[in-house]
Amino acid sequence: MITKLRKRYYCEHCGKGGGSAGHMRRHERTCTANPDRECEMCQHTELGHHEIPMAELVAMLPTKSDFAEIQYHEWYDIGGLPVDLEVNVTSRLAYPGLEEAVKQVMDALREAVGNCPACILAALRQADLCDQISSETFDYKREKKDLWDNVNDAESAWQDANKVIL
Numbered sequence: 001m002i003t004k005l006r007k008r009y010y011c012e013h014c015g016k017g018g019g020s021a022g023h024m025r026r027h028e029r030t031c032t033a034n035p036d037r038e039c040e041m042c043q044h045t046e047l048g049h050h051e052i053p054m055a056e057l058v059a060m061l062p063t064k065s066d067f068a069e070i071q072y073h074e075w076y077d078i079g080g081l082p083v084d085l086e087v088n089v090t091s092r093l094a095y096p097g098l099e100e101a102v103k104q105v106m107d108a109l110r111e112a113v114g115n116c117p118a119c120i121l122a123a124l125r126q127a128d129l130c131d132q133i134s135s136e137t138f139d140y141k142r143e144k145k146d147l148w149d150n151v152n153d154a155e156s157a158w159q160d161a162n163k164v165i166l
């Protein structure tokens, strides 16, 4: 029998693990939880390149500690009977008014990062707000898709334009 121990590498910022040091190094450099992150999305698209440090972006956002917390319980119904066993309950903390306060600064945040979805996500994540906002306030997946669709459109338009010139 052959036993092999393989190294695993973990992101210092978010704890994500992987088997490749190179991949994890790249992830760590751009990780949305990294306060000194480089933004590949900004670099690739050249749409949102900005020089504002993450700490300043985070400071634009409201904090949970400014809002009173309440506990939410979601009760799951099993076989038509309401069950209040702990295992069937999920609780999360909610902060009334917090999402509304985030919404109010979203335009300023968007402007500060040139509307880059990864930079917006990083600021929200580092402000510990990701569990408090709905897709109505910010939908990373949709915005990222829209951005790449635009970039691809722009690239094909550029290629078409060049075909005419060449």
Ligand SMILES: [Zn+2]
Binding pocket: 011, 012, 013, 014, 015, 016, 027, 028, 031, 032, 033
């Ligand atoms: Zn990470």
Ligand SMILES: [Zn+2]
Binding pocket: 039, 040, 041, 042, 043, 048, 113, 116, 117, 118, 119, 120
């Ligand atoms: Zn960015």
